[in-house]
Amino acid sequence: xxxxxxxxxxxxxxxxxxxxxxxxxxxxxxxxxxxxxxxxxxxxxxxxxxxxxxxxxxxxxxxxxxxxxxxxxxxxxxxxxxxxxxx
Ligand SMILES: [Zn+2]
Numbered sequence: 061x062x063x064x065x066x067x068x069x070x071x072x073x074x075x076x077x078x079x080x081x082x083x084x085x086x087x088x089x090x091x092x093x094x095x096x097x098x099x100x101x102x103x104x105x106x107x108x109x110x111x112x113x114x115x116x117x118x119x120x121x122x123x124x125x126x127x128x129x130x131x132x133x134x135x136x137x138x139x140x141x142x143x144x145x146x147x
Contacts, residue, residue: 110134120144
């Protein structure tokens with residue numbers, strides 16, 4: 061009789077460990093997928109400070125020290141009005 065109780069306890073512990081490892085693995089995969097999403101967003105570039113289009117940007121600071129990410133076209137336009145310093 062004692063053996064059966066011991067067996068049940070061990071089985072319960074094994075089940076709990078399995079359940080926990082399954083849950084933690086699922087949580088881990090969530091972290092990975094979020095990381096992938098972030099990488100994808102980075103690869104697509106950020107939106108331009110001027111035209112708000114999703115394009116590869118270069119960051120510039122003006123005389124006032126304000127840093128903006130500008131696409132090539134907007135950089136050309138902005139250059140005419142103010143001095144831009146690459147960051
Ligand atoms: Zn732009």
